[in-house]
Amino acid sequence: MKKRVNLTFPKSTIHVPVAYRLAKDFNVAANIIRAQVAPNQMGKMVLELLGDIDQIESAVEWMRSQDIEVSLHGREIAIDRDLCVDCGLCTGVCPSGALQLEPQTFKLNFARSRCIVCEQCIPACPVDAISINL
Known part of the structure; x- marks a missing residue:
């Protein structure tokens, strides 16, 4: 099973080796999609x-016991194809390459599985065709 989560670390838990502990103690692979972590800061x-779903749930419980705030990542980027004019402005700000123009048709292609929901594409869209689904 795959599950995307948002973690918020207080200053006191920045030193916790989360990815290592998830792999070693819970047999859960942790792919870091995005991180902003600095010493002595949140x-x-x-x-x-x-x-395995049970192992993931145990890992989430452990992270919460370490004072790490864990929230399930239920948000997704949505593109209104009726509004989209395939201008490609969103592709220039997409750090994961989830938004690309097809070379032959010049139509916008959205690879949802690559999207990290950074929301940088939303303000880049001149016709407000991109939004966030909660």
Whole structure:
């Protein structure tokens, strides 16, 4: 099973080796999608967890016991194809390459599985065709 989570670390838990502990103690693979962690500051991270559902739930419980705030990542980017004019402005700000123009048709292609929901594409869209689904 795959599950995407948002983590918020208080200053006191920045030193916790989360990805290592998830793999070693819970047999859960942690793909770091996005991270903003600095010494003596609050940190944020988006992880994609891969493993057995029970192991993932145990890992989430452990992270919460370490004072790490864990929230399930239920948000997704939505593109209104009726509004989209395939201008490609969103492709220039997409750090994961989830938004690309097809070379032959010049139509916008959205690879949802590559999207990290950074929301940089939303303000880039001149016709407001991109939004966030909660």
